[in-house]
Amino acid sequence: MRDLVAPALASLVCLAILIGLGVWQLERKAWKEALIDRIVARSRIDPPAPLPAFDAFDPARDEFERVRVHGRFLNDKETLVHGLAPGDTPGRALQGYYVITPLRLDDGRIVLVNRGFVPTELKEVARRAAGQVEGEATVTGMLRQSEVRAMFVPAPNPQTGEWFNRDVPGIAAAKGLATAGPSGVAPYLIEADQTPNPGGWPKGGQLRVDLPNNHLQYAFTWFGLALCLVGVFTAFALRRLRGETGNGETGENPASATATPPRP
Structure with a gap:
């Protein structure tokens, strides 16, 4: 029995950790579902809300809210950001650019407005000149905060116009726009909806409110590991209590058994 004390304590500690991780994943599942519900509700606001104050933008509160603004596009300060978009064939993405154009209110x-996606062959403005919106325009879309560059995303090169993430302050500075603030450039951008652009390009409405929610399967994984641990320890303890060894012997001391010599 004493041989089981240390393994039992170690197993209890591991069991508590595995169960705790499973419960934590269930809590994360509830949090993620509530977050998705809030985002979907914001994205479907009708009529669209006005823009939040530039100096009071709170991503946790305002991101993904549906808004509508009116102004004039500054087409000469357009920026192209490398990106992918769903293609006509399921599972295959189109390579191209997202067209970021400042809108003067x-x-x-x-x-900044992400007007939508254009394939690589339409990178040059001359090949999609019909898609430029001249004069006043009304834009409806969802608010997004400035996109942080991930570890494996290449750094931008403002001199050559190479951008790989939607960096709002970086793009604004590269285009010589005023710094972010109450009277300058918004610290967020608008993802334009599917309203058709002249000439069909760029294609808006590329934003998908589709957050991964795999926490239930993660919880099952942790609880499953906990059950496996219980099973392994139970089998181990039974073997010890029965005096079994790893090779199937009973553990009885052969020296304790004496043979009775045959009688003459």
Whole structure:
């Protein structure tokens, strides 16, 4: 029995950790579902909300909110950001660019608008000149915070116009726009909806509110490991209690058994 004390304590500690991880994943599942519900509700606001104040933007509260703005596009300050978009064939993505164009609002402030996606062959403005919106325009879409560059995303090169993430302050600075603030450039951008652009390009409405929610299967994995641990320890303890060894012997001391010599 004493031989089981240390393994039992170690197994109890591991069991508590595995069960705790499973419970934590269930809590994360509930949190993720509530977050998805809030995002979907924001993205379907009708009528769209006005823009939040530039100096009071809170991503946790305002991101993915559906808004509508009116102004004039600054087409000469357009920026192309490398990206992918769903293609006509399931599972195959199109390679191209997202067209980020500043929109000067009626009060003089500026907000960047992701007007949508264009394939690589339409990178040059001359090949999609019909898609330029001249004059005043009304834009409806969802708010997004500035995109942080991930570890494996290449760094931008403003001199050559190579951008790989939607870096709002970086793009604004590269284009010579005013710094972010109450009277400058918004610290967020607008992902334009599917309203058709002249000439069909760029294609808006590329944003998908589709957050992964695999926490239930993660919880099952941790609880399953906990059950396996219980089974392994139970089998181990039974073998010890029965005096069995690893090669199937009974553990009885052969020296304790004496043979009775045959009688003459």
